[in-house]
Amino acid sequence: MIALLARDMRLAVRAGGGFGLGLAFFLIVVVLVPFGVGPQSALLSKIAPGILWLGALLACLLSLDRIFALDHEDGSLDLLATSPLPMEGIVSVKALAHWLTTGLPLVLAAPVLGVLLNLPGPGFGWLVLSLALGTPALSVIGTFGAALTVGLKRGGLLLSLLVLPLYVPTLIFGAEVARRGAEGMAPGTPLALLAGITCGTIALLPFASAAVLKVNLR
Amino acid sequence: MVLRVTDMGVARGGVPVLDGVSLALGPGEALVLRGPNGIGKTTLLRAVAGLQQALSGDVEAAPEGLVYAGHADGIKAALTVTENLTFWAQVFGTQGISRALEAFRLGPLAHRQAGALSAGQKRRLGLARLLVTGRPVWLLDEPTVSLDTEAVAMFAGAVRGHLAQGGAALIATHIDLGLSEARILDLGPYRAAPLAADDFDGVFL
Amino acid sequence: MSLNALWEYANPKKFIETTDRVLPWIAWGSAITLAAGLVWGFFFTPDDYKQGSTVKIIYLHVPSALMAINAWLMMLVTSLVWIVRRHHVSALAARAAAPVGMVMTLIALATGALWGQPMWGTWWAWDPRLTSFLILFLFYLGYIALWEAIENDDTAADLTSILCLVGSVFALLSRYAVNFWNQGLHQGASLSLDKEENVADVFWYPLLVAMAGFVLLFVALVLVRTRTEIRARRMRALEARERMQA
Numbered sequence: 141m142i143a144l145l146a147r148d149m150r151l152a153v154r155a156g157g158g159f160g161l162g163l164a165f166f167l168i169v170v171v172l173v174p175f176g177v178g179p180q181s182a183l184l185s186k187i188a189p190g191i192l193w194l195g196a197l198l199a200c201l202l203s204l205d206r207i208f209a210l211d212h213e214d215g216s217l218d219l220l221a222t223s224p225l226p227m228e229g230i231v232s233v234k235a236l237a238h239w240l241t242t243g244l245p246l247v248l249a250a251p252v253l254g255v256l257l258n259l260p261g262p263g264f265g266w267l268v269l270s271l272a273l274g275t276p277a278l279s280v281i282g283t284f285g286a287a288l289t290v291g292l293k294r295g296g297l298l299l300s301l302l303v304l305p306l307y308v309p310t311l312i313f314g315a316e317v318a319r320r321g322a323e324g325m326a327p328g329t330p331l332a333l334l335a336g337i338t339c340g341t342i343a344l345l346p347f348a349s350a351a352v353l354k355v356n357l358r
Numbered sequence: 359m360v361l362r363v364t365d366m367g368v369a370r371g372g373v374p375v376l377d378g379v380s381l382a383l384g385p386g387e388a389l390v391l392r393g394p395n396g397i398g399k400t401t402l403l404r405a406v407a408g409l410q411q412a413l414s415g416d417v418e419a420a421p422e423g424l425v426y427a428g429h430a431d432g433i434k435a436a437l438t439v440t441e442n443l444t445f446w447a448q449v450f451g452t453q454g455i456s457r458a459l460e461a462f463r464l465g466p467l468a469h470r471q472a473g474a475l476s477a478g479q480k481r482r483l484g485l486a487r488l489l490v491t492g493r494p495v496w497l498l499d500e501p502t503v504s505l506d507t508e509a510v511a512m513f514a515g516a517v518r519g520h521l522a523q524g525g526a527a528l529i530a531t532h533i534d535l536g537l538s539e540a541r542i543l544d545l546g547p548y549r550a551a552p553l554a555a556d557d558f559d560g561v562f563l
Numbered sequence: 564m565s566l567n568a569l570w571e572y573a574n575p576k577k578f579i580e581t582t583d584r585v586l587p588w589i590a591w592g593s594a595i596t597l598a599a600g601l602v603w604g605f606f607f608t609p610d611d612y613k614q615g616s617t618v619k620i621i622y623l624h625v626p627s628a629l630m631a632i633n634a635w636l637m638m639l640v641t642s643l644v645w646i647v648r649r650h651h652v653s654a655l656a657a658r659a660a661a662p663v664g665m666v667m668t669l670i671a672l673a674t675g676a677l678w679g680q681p682m683w684g685t686w687w688a689w690d691p692r693l694t695s696f697l698i699l700f701l702f703y704l705g706y707i708a709l710w711e712a713i714e715n716d717d718t719a720a721d722l723t724s725i726l727c728l729v730g731s732v733f734a735l736l737s738r739y740a741v742n743f744w745n746q747g748l749h750q751g752a753s754l755s756l757d758k759e760e761n762v763a764d765v766f767w768y769p770l771l772v773a774m775a776g777f778v779l780l781f782v783a784l785v786l787v788r789t790r791t792e793i794r795a796r797r798m799r800a801l802e803a804r805e806r807m808q809a
Contacts, residue, residue: 154437215428222426298709309740
């Protein structure tokens with residue numbers, strides 16, 4: 141399992157684009173928003189938590205189809221499926237690798253982009269915390285979507301269609317934490333709910349992803 | 359026996375292709391599956407490997423005894439030959455890849471990026487993976503695709519070495535591997551009969 | 564009828580034979596009940612003292628909303644049956660119900676907008692109930708798209724039934740999340756056991772009839788569509804068999 145994680149990380153670094161692409165997309169989304177809604181800083185600081193969350197979510201979505209597609213094309217997935225690693229472990233490691241290459245950089249970059257959107261001072265800590273808690277759920281749910289569409293030739297659009305509705309609760313609670321934090325309210329309740337969703341998905345969804353992947357390999 | 363398949367039936371794309379296939383492999387034995395394109399060699403191998411559900415029949419094998427090599431080699435272009443093999447050694451919990459490098463004469467290429475290998479060299483790397491897994495029963499689907507005669511001989515040598523150590527191999531191939539000791543199983547007689555119309559009404563397939 | 568006897572209808576042939584006999588009754592029953600409920604509701608009930616005649620859209624809105632959710636529940640049950648017992652008819656019934664459920668969701672959303680405009684002064688509000696239905700609509704879209712995208716029937720059945728299970732959990736989560744996110748303007752449930760509090764009898768009885776009509780309509784549509792799916796599946800199997808023999 142560790143070998144698989146190490147290999148995926150090494151591939152992400154070597155093949156390029158693994159770390160950079162999602163981040164660049166996140167940056168562009170955040171830069172485009174003021175062009176769309178106008179430069180008034182009061183408005184921007186009000187919508188900043190939501191925009192940052194939405195940007196992070198879309199950046200996550202962008203790289204989902206890479207989770208299994210490459211391994212499926214070159215046959216690694218078949219070979220991994222016949223290896224001693226349990227399928228549940230494989231999908232969990234894949235989700236973890238996706239989070240390390242996509243989610244974690246987004247979490248770290250979010251405060252910088254928060255400055256661009258005039259995010260109020262108290263909001264920074266809560267924004268980072270909510271993203272750090274929420275993005276793992278995005279990766280795990282996304283892995284499920286990627287497993288569903290792994291064999292399909294033009295699965296990218298379908299993948300978004302399947303995954304986005306599943307992202308609704310995470311987005312609502314995550315953005316709510318960031319918003320309440322930014323407005324100086326107590327974000328305890330949504331934070332607990334967000335953590336609950338993340339723990340629940342990490343604990344249960346890999347079983348569904350593994351089942352789906354097995355179906356797709358046959 | 360290291361592998362015993364009894365009365366296996368398999369389907370491809372929902373259509374039964376083979377029925378009642380039985381075979382057994384002891385230590386040191388190789389069995390070559392023969393049959394025209396589309397008869398279901400790949401499907402049968404995948405079912406034995408557990409990648410696909412069989413319609414019927416049983417596979418008995420030592421736990422963690424099988425290793426499968428299909429049409430694609432699972433090679434990562436961005437990794438070197440050594441890194442590719444080391445990864446599979448770690449996944450299968452074995453040590454040492456030098457024997458595998460040697461058997462397929464990959465030594466001089468060990469530090470080259472796999473993306474820079476030729477098709478035949480990639481195939482050799484894919485087959486070398488079998489040796490690092492340390493598993494006794496090899497399930498090989500068209501292992502000699504894109505190999506030249508010399509490399510085919512190299513492959514036959516590797517299989518022979520594996521058999522000599524008490525391993526076994528189930529190979530689907532069209533060409534003569536030069537493995538004179540291998541038994542041959544023609545899949546022609548096991549072609550699945552089309553379902554009678556009555557059954558068909560009941561369960562569509 | 565014992566539960567075991569029920570499984571007999573999982574046989575496609577038996578299913579077609581049985582529905583041949585039952586379907587006309589259900590279809591006519593649905594037409595008559597629906598007509599009765601709607602005519603009664605539209606023309607023979609008084610206007611509401613607050614809402615005027617706009618209240619009458621309730622006879623379309625509430626039953627379609629009810630069936631939008633029930634269709635998903637039915638898909639959940641049939642998906643489970645497919646996963647556990649692998650009866651093809653069950654998987655095909657889930658496939659058949661999805662577009663019907665999606666249309667019901669659309670009707671509920673559209674009639675809701677028509678009702679909301681005069682009452683709340685807006686076609687759309689991000690109210691929890693409305694939002695949940697919009698999310699349910701997205702789930703239907705994804706589910707149907709996945710069925711369409713996969714060629715092998717059994718693979719599609721497996722994948723969509725797992726999606727249905729996972730989707731149900733997330734749909735429920737979304738429902739609570741949306742409630743948390745916005746408290747909303749939608750009135751409380753119009754239907755509950757203590758109906759006196761919600762809807763007066765004059766509206767309640769025709770509504771019940773209209774709901775029965777929608778249930779029958781749903782059953783009839785799902786049966787027809789399941790029969791179509793069975794035959795389409797059978798045709799694909801026959802073609803595959805012919806290709807094998809050629």
